[in-house]
Amino acid sequence: MARKLLFEHIDKPGIRGLEGYRANGGYRSVEKALRTMSPDAVLEEVKKSGLRGRGGAGFPTGMKWSFLAKPEGVPRYLVVNADESEPGTFKDRYLMERIPHILVEGMITSSFALGAKTSYVYVRGEYFYVARILEQAIAEARAAGWLGKNILGSGFDHDIHVQVGAGAYICGEETALLESLEGKRGNPRIKPPFPAVKGLYDCPTVVNNVETIAAVVPIVNDGGEEYAKIGIGKSTGTKLISAGGNIKRPGVYEIDLGITCDEFINSDEYCGGVDGRAFKAVVPGGSSVPIVPYELFLKTPTGENRLMTYESLSEGGFAQGTMMGSGGFYAYNDAQCIVRSTWNHARFYHHESCGQCSPCREGTGWLDKVLERLEHGEGRMEDIDLLWDIQRKIEGNTICPLGDAAAWPVASAIRHFRDEFEYHVTHREKVKDPKHFAREPFRKSAKFATA
Amino acid sequence: MSARTRPITTTEGTKPFAFSETALAECRELIARYPEGRSKSALIPILHIAQAENDGWLSVNAMDAVAHLMGLRHIEVYEVASFYSMFNLHPVGTYVLDVCRTTPCMLRGSDELIHHLEKKLGIHAGETTKDGMFTLKAVECLGSCGSGPMLQCGAGYHEDLTIEKVDALIEELRARNQRTNYTDR
Amino acid sequence: MPKVTIDGISIEVPDGTTILQAARMIGERDKADRHVVPPAMCYYTSLKTSGGYCRTCIVKVTKGSDKDPRPMPKPVASCRTAVMDGMEVANTTDPTLIDARNGVVEMLLINHPLDCPICDQAGECHLQDLSYENGKAASRYEFERRTFDPIDIGDTIKLHMTRCILCYRCVKVAEQLTDGRVHGVINRGDVAEISTYISQAIENDFSGNMIDVCPVGALTDKTFRFASRVWFTKPVDAHRNCENPKCSGNVVLWLKGNEVLRVTGRKDQWGEVESFICNTCRFDKKDVHAWTVEGPRKIDRHSVISQGHYQLKREQPLLASPAPNVPELAKRKELKDR
Ligand SMILES: Cc1cc2nc3c(=O)[nH]c(=O)nc-3n(C[C@H](O)[C@H](O)[C@H](O)COP(=O)(O)O)c2cc1C
Ligand code: SF4
Ligand code: SF4
Numbered sequence: 001m002a003r004k005l006l007f008e009h010i011d012k013p014g015i016r017g018l019e020g021y022r023a024n025g026g027y028r029s030v031e032k033a034l035r036t037m038s039p040d041a042v043l044e045e046v047k048k049s050g051l052r053g054r055g056g057a058g059f060p061t062g063m064k065w066s067f068l069a070k071p072e073g074v075p076r077y078l079v080v081n082a083d084e085s086e087p088g089t090f091k092d093r094y095l096m097e098r099i100p101h102i103l104v105e106g107m108i109t110s111s112f113a114l115g116a117k118t119s120y121v122y123v124r125g126e127y128f129y130v131a132r133i134l135e136q137a138i139a140e141a142r143a144a145g146w147l148g149k150n151i152l153g154s155g156f157d158h159d160i161h162v163q164v165g166a167g168a169y170i171c172g173e174e175t176a177l178l179e180s181l182e183g184k185r186g187n188p189r190i191k192p193p194f195p196a197v198k199g200l201y202d203c204p205t206v207v208n209n210v211e212t213i214a215a216v217v218p219i220v221n222d223g224g225e226e227y228a229k230i231g232i233g234k235s236t237g238t239k240l241i242s243a244g245g246n247i248k249r250p251g252v253y254e255i256d257l258g259i260t261c262d263e264f265i266n267s268d269e270y271c272g273g274v275d276g277r278a279f280k281a282v283v284p285g286g287s288s289v290p291i292v293p294y295e296l297f298l299k300t301p302t303g304e305n306r307l308m309t310y311e312s313l314s315e316g317g318f319a320q321g322t323m324m325g326s327g328g329f330y331a332y333n334d335a336q337c338i339v340r341s342t343w344n345h346a347r348f349y350h351h352e353s354c355g356q357c358s359p360c361r362e363g364t365g366w367l368d369k370v371l372e373r374l375e376h377g378e379g380r381m382e383d384i385d386l387l388w389d390i391q392r393k394i395e396g397n398t399i400c401p402l403g404d405a406a407a408w409p410v411a412s413a414i415r416h417f418r419d420e421f422e423y424h425v426t427h428r429e430k431v432k433d434p435k436h437f438a439r440e441p442f443r444k445s446a447k448f449a450t451a
Numbered sequence: 452m453s454a455r456t457r458p459i460t461t462t463e464g465t466k467p468f469a470f471s472e473t474a475l476a477e478c479r480e481l482i483a484r485y486p487e488g489r490s491k492s493a494l495i496p497i498l499h500i501a502q503a504e505n506d507g508w509l510s511v512n513a514m515d516a517v518a519h520l521m522g523l524r525h526i527e528v529y530e531v532a533s534f535y536s537m538f539n540l541h542p543v544g545t546y547v548l549d550v551c552r553t554t555p556c557m558l559r560g561s562d563e564l565i566h567h568l569e570k571k572l573g574i575h576a577g578e579t580t581k582d583g584m585f586t587l588k589a590v591e592c593l594g595s596c597g598s599g600p601m602l603q604c605g606a607g608y609h610e611d612l613t614i615e616k617v618d619a620l621i622e623e624l625r626a627r628n629q630r631t632n633y634t635d636r
Numbered sequence: 637m638p639k640v641t642i643d644g645i646s647i648e649v650p651d652g653t654t655i656l657q658a659a660r661m662i663g664e665r666d667k668a669d670r671h672v673v674p675p676a677m678c679y680y681t682s683l684k685t686s687g688g689y690c691r692t693c694i695v696k697v698t699k700g701s702d703k704d705p706r707p708m709p710k711p712v713a714s715c716r717t718a719v720m721d722g723m724e725v726a727n728t729t730d731p732t733l734i735d736a737r738n739g740v741v742e743m744l745l746i747n748h749p750l751d752c753p754i755c756d757q758a759g760e761c762h763l764q765d766l767s768y769e770n771g772k773a774a775s776r777y778e779f780e781r782r783t784f785d786p787i788d789i790g791d792t793i794k795l796h797m798t799r800c801i802l803c804y805r806c807v808k809v810a811e812q813l814t815d816g817r818v819h820g821v822i823n824r825g826d827v828a829e830i831s832t833y834i835s836q837a838i839e840n841d842f843s844g845n846m847i848d849v850c851p852v853g854a855l856t857d858k859t860f861r862f863a864s865r866v867w868f869t870k871p872v873d874a875h876r877n878c879e880n881p882k883c884s885g886n887v888v889l890w891l892k893g894n895e896v897l898r899v900t901g902r903k904d905q906w907g908e909v910e911s912f913i914c915n916t917c918r919f920d921k922k923d924v925h926a927w928t929v930e931g932p933r934k935i936d937r938h939s940v941i942s943q944g945h946y947q948l949k950r951e952q953p954l955l956a957s958p959a960p961n962v963p964e965l966a967k968r969k970e971l972k973d974r
């Protein structure tokens with residue numbers, strides 16, 4: 001079994017409390033950084049580790065940190081993104097609930113590197129009880145001197161605040177999150193300026209995902225080089241994957257980047273294979289990434305084994321690849337209907353569009369409505385091309401990536417499962433039964449089986 | 452309206468609102484938490500408190516009280532309250548059942564769960580039972596996708612639901628008959 | 637001074653100039669080059685932080701700058717993107733961009749009512765101009781359009797939310813020109829709306845300017861005397877010595893004979909008012925003798941009003957087969973989503 005970096009001690013008794021956490025080596029990274037390292041030395045280790053943002057985009061964390069503007073006399077902020085609303089993703093909740101101190105520790109160490117005296121963790125409103133757990137951990141850390149003035153006599157002051165949202169997927173987008181943290185509607189900002197220059201309260205700000213910040217702990221403890229030994233190429237370290245859908249063993253797994261997709265989905269250490277008759281399709285990185293047929297998840301277009309890395313998952317580009325995204329993995333068995341799932345995705349984005357820019361505000365609703373009628377056996381052949389055209393007109397033309405995220409699932413579903421969409425027009429009566437494929441799985445037409 | 456029913460935009464027929472002493476103290480603590488001139492940051496947490504103190508929804512009276520407390524224009528509060536899906540802008544039942552309907556939960560049977568609840572409670576998603584006990588809401592992903600189908604009621608998550616489990620939950624809640632809020636400890 | 641080239645035409649502009657502003661400078665230099673100017677439905681020069689929302693002004697940056705010549709991967713909003721030295725931009729010369737912009741226009745129209753013939757803004761509506769010039773009017777959208785009842789916000793302004801394109805201009809006017817914003821955007825996504833939430837009048841010395849900045853017929857002047865088509869009225873430039881120090885007193889009077897039908901600000905060739913006026917000038921001074929008339933107003937804009945046609949150019953629907961049976965869907969719709 002591979003070594004765990006974030007979850008090594010997750011099953012130890014009392015790990016949720018400061019005492020149990022400390023007994024298992026907790027807060028060593030703070031001691032090491034504040035006592036023996038300069039902020040730049042911490043940044044250097046993060047750069048060496050090759051750590052990439054775990055929130056979805058996979059942007060190199062060291063590089064992001066080095067972009068932070070440092071004007072004299074202006075405060076800087078670290079904001080941790082615990083909005084976790086990407087469908088399929090529940091890893092951050094699991095981590096914060098089970099081992100909250102690793103996030104607190106990561107925030108102190110990271111803030112030291114960034115020179116931030118205050119940091120915020122923005123927790124989605126539905127996770128109110130998780131926010132309470134974090135508040136408890138922060139209070140413990142404060143009482144023990146890990147937070148406050150002159151931490152460990154180093155002269156570094158730091159405090160952390162927990163902020164709750166109130167139900168809006170878009171607040172996971174970093175500038176919408178900052179708006180929400182300022183007490184406003186979660187409308188993404190128009191960039192530039194980027195948060196690194198003008199973020200929270202117009203001050204330079206780094207926004208990172210929960211898992212990214214937690215990963216700073218082992219990186220500082222063991223050194224960036226040690227971290228980079230795990231993984232392949234530019235996908236270093238471990239990654240939390242939250243697995244759901246029609247698999248035998250749903251849950252959150254810490255994997256070494258670089259294991260094969262086959263191992264992940266079929267071995268008993270992870271998903272444990274299909275729950276049902278056979279796998280049909282996979283969404284490996286949260287609802288915003290392209291859906292791929294099961295076979296294309298296992299093998300790249302050139303026939304090689306696909307690996308759980310940023311690069312391998314996207315091999316084949318948009319037409320034949322997908323993305324690592326946030327690690328919100330879910331698999332479909334053959335009782336599932338792709339059109340229904342695509343409609344469900346579209347309805348989600350329709351519901352979550354902030355409504356600021358016209359292509360997303362209007363286009364997401366249009367997709368939802370056309371897909372709804374297709375799924376209910378009331379569509380027409382032309383609807384499929386219409387859907388293609390609508391998604392194309394949203395993608396790339398919006399203020400924030402939610403527009404793209406709404407377009408991709410539709411595009412990929414049509415690309416890979418067009419025959420299933422056609423079936424919904426040719427078999428209108430059949431698909432009016434909401435469980436249409438549960439009784440009899442959809443069979444690929446000859447045209448598609450060979451394509 | 453596709454996303455929600457029309458908000459109640461009048462004070463007529465709604466009761467007056469005043470924060471309790473404990474809530475007021477909590478709000479003041481929240482306001483003091485942010486840097487000078489940035490206290491608007493406390494708006495969302497304070498709206499949560501106001502909602503919990505106003506039978507689970509934000510009436511115009513409740514929002515105006517928040518505006519007054521924070522020194523904000525009323526419209527600033529309405530704009531924010533109406534953006535976020537956890538804020539109810541019309542009265543709700545003693546229990547709000549937020550059932551997740553998003554794709555990963557759908558793969559695990561959320562459509563059937565919602566349908567069952569609609570039948571059992573005799574209401575459609577978005578409505579409140581006549582006795583004022585339950586409001587059923589179909590909501591988007593709650594970050595519990597591996598343990599779907601699931602629902603949230605107050606602060607608590609109820610996961611890996613089956614028809615039997617949800618029936619038992621409903622009975623238990625009905626017997627307890629005590630409001631739950633997201634802010635419950 | 638950075639040099640930027642738009643559709644092959646170059647100009648040097650001050651630092652920090654946006655692509656849209658640079659394009660307008662080219663258009664002002666030589667009217668024949670006006671085609672380089674992207675349409676702008678939400679940007680408004682005199683309103684800070686405006687722009688970025690409607691996406692009609694998108695352009696393709698084919699060369700980032702001399703320093704970094706890489707093209708930008710996606711179309712950018714020209715109203716919010718500053719030029720760089722050596723930047724090259726395509727506005728009308730790139731078919732993919734034209735296609736993308738037509739897409740944006742189509743999106744703006746899918747929920748817009750097709751009631752131009754009865755809309756008070758007909759003839760001076762920017763959306764009407766836009767759809768006339770950029771594409772096919774919402775012919776492929778077969779679902780029920782979003783509707784709202786018109787409401788009075790005070791004695792002088794009417795809000796037809798159904799026509800609103802959520803450009804945020806009126807919100808910025810209220811924020812930046814008046815001393816107390818009471819309206820804003822409520823709800824989110826495609827049910828977002830301009831609203832006061834509670835029933836309330838917008839009372840303020842400068843609130844009338846919201847009417848002038850509104851690109852469509854969503855905010856209209858209730859004191860406009862007759863439901864008269866604008867092209868039957870005669871616009872003249874006029875001014876008065878306004879007591880309000882923030883008001884320029886420079887207006888356009890829309891006359892029928894000697895009767896003042898309405899008073900508006902003076903709009904430049906890009907459809908933006910030159911200076912904002914107060915509500916007294918706009919709503920209360922309906923006697924031509926209160927004004928010094930300067931002479932006829934030249935309508936310079938390339939627009940429907942100057943061309944005399946006001947009906948939306950409408951194409952045949954692209955879809956051949958009959959529309960599906962939707963009552964069933966409507967019923968389902970009612971069941972969910974609440
Ligand atoms: C619509 C949308 C939703 C997002 N939701 C989340 C989220 O829930 N959690 C998260 O960490 N990042 C989310 N992101 C990504 C953030 O914008 C941002 O890139 C991330 O927080 C940066 O952290 P990282 O570099 O550590 O990944 C979202 C982005 C978009 C466009
Ligand atoms: S793309 Fe959608 S979510 Fe993003 S700013 Fe535009 S309307 Fe809002
Ligand atoms: S009412 Fe007019 S000015 Fe205001 S947002 Fe709508 S379209 Fe823009």
Ligand code: FES
Pocket residue numbers: 087088089551552553554555556557591592593594595596597599601
């Ligand atoms: S999809 Fe239901 S909790 Fe995520």
Ligand code: FES
Pocket residue numbers: 675676677678679687688689690691692693694713714715716
């Ligand atoms: S004018 Fe530029 S986005 Fe609207």
